[in-house]
Amino acid sequence: MTTPTVRALAERTPDTRDRYVDLLRVASLATVVAGHWLMAAVTATGGRDVGVTNLLAVVPALQVLTWLLQVMPVFFFVGGFSHALSYRSAARRHPRRAVYAAFLRGRLQRLLRPTLVFVLVWGALAFAVQVLGGGGGVTGVALRLVAQPLWFIGVYLAMAAFTPPLLKLHERHGWAAFAGLVTAAAATDVLRFALAVPFVEFLNFAFVWLAVHQLGFLRADGMIRRPAVLAATGLAGAALLVALGPYPLSMVGMPGERVSNMAPPTLALLCHGLWLVGAVELLRGPGTRLTARARVWRTVVAANGIAMTAFLWHLTALLAVYGAALAAGLALPAPASAAWWAGVPVRLAAAAVLTALLVAAFRRFERPVPAGPVPPPGTGPVAAAGVTLCLLGVLALSMTGFGGLLEGRTALLLGVPVTAPAAVAMTLAGWLLVEAAGRGGATRR
Known part of the structure; x- marks a missing residue:
């Protein structure tokens, strides 16, 4: 079957x-x-002593x-x-x-296929290197x-998995369902910071991100009618929490920091999410008019067709640029020095070119796949088991x-030591279960 051109799709x-x-x-x-290209600064001292x-x-x-x-x-x-x-x-x-089962397969195909290719390619490279x-x-x-960016895939998988029950809550309770998740996130931070309850902070991986996801449901039903209020509330809340509480200024993780707003997410990050959602909703009118232009819309369609592939491979491209510089005998300037800033345009341009080459090589795995047959009744539990395995696998990875592949290097996932090979196996097995549940064996109707 011929793949439609970008112009035809647009x-x-x-x-x-x-x-x-x-x-x-x-x-x-x-x-x-x-942001990743700009923030990641590779350093080299003593020849091969390379850090980031x-x-x-x-x-x-x-x-x-x-x-x-x-x-x-x-x-x-947007995912919500x-x-x-x-x-x-x-x-x-x-x-x-x-x-x-049909919903999960439809939502996850274009996410998991390029992700699994990325994991398998890097797994093979890591094995060969070691x-x-x-x-x-x-x-x-x-x-x-x-x-490291695979955490985002894991969170997105969780959002897809929780969509049916949370969408029902939204349809019954509207803003109250969102408020319940916000309250749970706030209570989690109180237990964490005020009462020092161990491990409770990890609950906010669910409460914070699912609350942001719930805002997408509200938008789908036209219920975000005062975006300025949402933006102002979020910005004021984040500012107060950072000024008065134990929350850091940065909304991304910093090396060695005692508290991170990102890992696990905090109430401050949730307020930051409210501010951003309100801000982009305030720009909805100009944005809609912009995408009504044929050339702009074709660009958006083309970019959406490769976005996940580019996201997966962009760090590979950046580190390849640094590796090429070292292989050529070039000295790496100290981060934030005048020489470092002067080299930013060259590094970003080189990373963009390499990312484009990697996208050209792997973009076919992101192409839409024709819908399969209607899943038979009762395949929901299989799909749920599959998406759970995928979620745990990509988070563990x-x-x-990919370092220490042969040495059995582990990380703690929900208190259980997990190795990279086990994470890859879980991801692959989960994807196969989602595919099996989504395809089923019944004839299409």
Whole structure:
């Protein structure tokens, strides 16, 4: 079957499609990629003694920029909007007991296929490097770092998995359902900081991100009518929490910090998410008019078709640029020095070119796959088991990285030691279960 061109896809876009949401999806991922390229600063001392630091740790005054550039909440907000529409569409087209499996397969295909290719390629490279006795220098840094952004995939999988029950709560209670998640996030931080309850902070991986996701449901039903109030409330709340509480200024994680707003997420990060959602909703009118232009819309369609592949491989490209510089005998300037800043445009341009080459090589795994047969009734539990395995697998891999593959290096996931090979196996097994549940064995109807 011939793949439609970008122009053809753009021209057949229905008038009812909310193009601004697609623009937000692309813009948020592009901002994350650019932020990673700028913040990650590789250093080299003593020949092969290579490390990596964060520009924001070197220049703390720049941390205030994360209040504009930490845009993952926008992506998860858009995810909630898309999940609401997708689940309702699946409910109209499939038998009641098969909706969950069909929904998960439809939402996760374009997410998991490129992710699994990334994991398998890097797993094979890591195995080869360690068998050959390598793993030092920039290669060692890459083996540790390239898997870290997979946490985002894990969170997104959890959002898809929780969409049906949370969408029901939204349909019954509207803003009260969102308020319940906010209250749970606040209570978790009280237990964490005021009462020092151990391990309770990890609950906010669910409460904070699912609250942002719930805002997407509210937008899908036209219930965000006062975005200025939402933005002002979020900004004021985040400012007060940072000024008066134990929360750091940065809305991204910093090396060695005692408290991070990101890992686990905090109430301050949730307030930051409210501010960003309100802000992008205030820009909805101009954004809608912008995407009505044919050339702009074609660009958005093209970017959406490769966004996940670019996200997965962007750190690989950046570290390859640093590796090439070291291999050529070039000295790496100290982060935030005049020479370092002068080299930023060259590094970003080189990383963009390498990312484009990697996208060209792997983009086919992100292409939409034709819908399979209607899943038979009762496949929901299989799909739920599959998405749970995928979630645990990619989260574990984001923690272990690909370094120490043969040595059995572990990371603690929910208190259980997990190795990288086990994480890869869980991810692969989970994807196969989701696929099996989504395809089923029944004939299409």
